Amino acid sequence: MTDEVATRSGEFVQSLERGLAVIRAFDAEHPQLTLSEVARSTGLTRAAARRFLLTLVELGYVHTDGRLFSLRPRILDLGYAYLSSLSLPEVARPHMEALVAQVHESCSVSVLDGDEVVYVARVPTKRIMTVGISVGTRFPAYATSMGRVLLAAAPAGWLDDYLRTAQLRPLTRRTITDPAKLRTTLTRIAAQGYALVDQELEEGLRSLAAPIHGDNGSVIAAVNVSAHASRGSFETIRKELLPPLLATAKRIEEDLGAGSGR
Amino acid sequence: MTDEVATRSGEFVQSLERGLAVIRAFDAEHPQLTLSEVARSTGLTRAAARRFLLTLVELGYVHTDGRLFSLRPRILDLGYAYLSSLSLPEVARPHMEALVAQVHESCSVSVLDGDEVVYVARVPTKRIMTVGISVGTRFPAYATSMGRVLLAAAPAGWLDDYLRTAQLRPLTRRTITDPAKLRTTLTRIAAQGYALVDQELEEGLRSLAAPIHGDNGSVIAAVNVSAHASRGSFETIRKELLPPLLATAKRIEEDLGAGSGR
Incomplete structure (x- = not known):
């Protein structure tokens, strides 16, 4: 898979992959997560997990009370973009x-x-x-x-x-x-x-x-x-x-x- | 909104915001888009839009025939993470x-x-x-x-x-x-x-x-x-x-x- 390696090294946007992994960390068993839990389940450092979570909070996709994080309904826009297509x-x-x-x-x-x-x-x-x-x-x-x-x-x-x-x-x-x-x-x-x-x-x-x-x-x-x-x-x-x-x-x-x- | 500016300048992950905007570019009226169309609707440069699209292709969220791009069902994982929570x-x-x-x-x-x-x-x-x-x-x-x-x-x-x-x-x-x-x-x-x-x-x-x-x-x-x-x-x-x-x-x-x- 030479192409994939080439893509990874050159064009691949790792921040996007990590941000999507943070979204997927939430599920039926884990509707609310702490920063530490997101870091653990995604394999990110706490500092990195914090940056992605705060970005998602600012974009309206994630809610936080300061300690616990949860997804907000805006996240449906993403899956809905597929279904409506x-x-x-x-x-x-x-x-x-x-x-x-x-x-x-x-x-x-x-x-x-x-x-x-x-x-x-x-x-x-x-x-x-x-x-x-x-x-x-x-x-x-x-x-x-x-x-x-x-x-x-x-x-x-x-x-x-x-x-x-x-x-x-x-x-x-x-x-x-x-x-x-x-x-x-x-x-x-x-x-x-x-x-x-x-x-x-x-x-x-x-x-x-x-x-x-x-x-x-x-x-x-x-x-x-x-x-x-x-x-x-x-x-x-x-x-x-x-x-x-x-x-x-x-x-x-x-x-x-x-x-x-x- | 001093806090928001502070966040934007410091912790905000712009690549994630842009990647999510690329996903949202697809909808019922635009189930298939060319690279140029994605660039136009997101306000990204062609080079940037290409990087995000190829990243999404590699992650299994987007399909391409080389010219046209469309979302793949894996994208439902993101919205579904919310619904199932x-x-x-x-x-x-x-x-x-x-x-x-x-x-x-x-x-x-x-x-x-x-x-x-x-x-x-x-x-x-x-x-x-x-x-x-x-x-x-x-x-x-x-x-x-x-x-x-x-x-x-x-x-x-x-x-x-x-x-x-x-x-x-x-x-x-x-x-x-x-x-x-x-x-x-x-x-x-x-x-x-x-x-x-x-x-x-x-x-x-x-x-x-x-x-x-x-x-x-x-x-x-x-x-x-x-x-x-x-x-x-x-x-x-x-x-x-x-x-x-x-x-x-x-x-x-x-x-x-x-x-x-x-």
Whole structure:
């Protein structure tokens, strides 16, 4: 990777990397952090962490009471810049809502980012028990139905690299962890046009996904419905949910195509 | 603002400010930008814009085909760091969904950030015509029902400053633009415990909001339902929607309180 080294030494703006690391230090488990905690979790010196935090305070992204620091809602501007630049979530949402109203299961749309799927739209079904998934949630692609649909459509050379290097960890006792078996599964998914994952990401969770194609025929995203195992057998789920899911994917594609002239 | 100048000259990390400005250059109207466009919209030199863009490419936040640049889904990590640090959206969502199922109007939760409200949770109703509002959307506080609930609960000194300096623009012909009249309205809202805004943000849109109180009794957020004017009169909306909205706010407060021990 000579290019990367060259970039790092020459053009790379380390202050930006460090500032973004300070932002990412805050999460659900750490909504409020002291200066020392930010320094520890980012690997920065206290002096450097302090400069980045005070800069973020001044820019309106971080709040402090003098001791504790927390993110402010302005930070949503950054992620929102991405979401609002995608027409996909906006176009997909009404069709996702119609599907959820029909089948009473949650529906999501995600894209591939490296070896993970990232949720860019989600319509949960109305349930007492909800799943902690929202826009921005990431999962390893190999163990999810949407991830498999996206991997199945990836360029051959990229997929070869992925299967050679990916850490296929057993997230449940059913997770496919053998690269050769995963490849066979992806080939079948590409041929049949959908993926059904049976409790490989989490026990009790089955998920069915279909590709969303762009104008040029390439797969740009995946849409899924997930169901608790109590809904019925693998075969019941395919029979009940696959036709409406494929119809939803088709409607999204049509609307995306219709909007491509703008 | 001597402090700010001191900070700027001493500790302020300008590279971080500039890098974040490059991220914000991308939006719905500009999902793909050339180097020149980024330089123009951020006021950076081409050389500086190039360094920031290449840094963001290397960090996985930006994609480029060599000419056009666009944000990658990893950027959601930044905004998501904020959202996942709030327990509010997660706690509120099931109660918002129950309200939407009951009244068939969209429900949102927002917080005050400076002089704007920022949406942190939203459950749209199922409609053909949807409103382009999502998590991260911002509106001027003075013209929205949630903003008025939040302004009505703001500290007196802060509110005085706000009313003296805010630009109260007429967004519709009904928008209150007189600071004295706005103050009277806010006093009434504080006393009655809800705000009803009648087509002041947009013609045809009425919205009803209630405060969400934290453990110490302070107002931490607002929850609203919005309805098209065709739903009925101002009085009909208050009669039909206010009781379920207040009940929803109370349920959210109870759940927030129950979770405060964690």
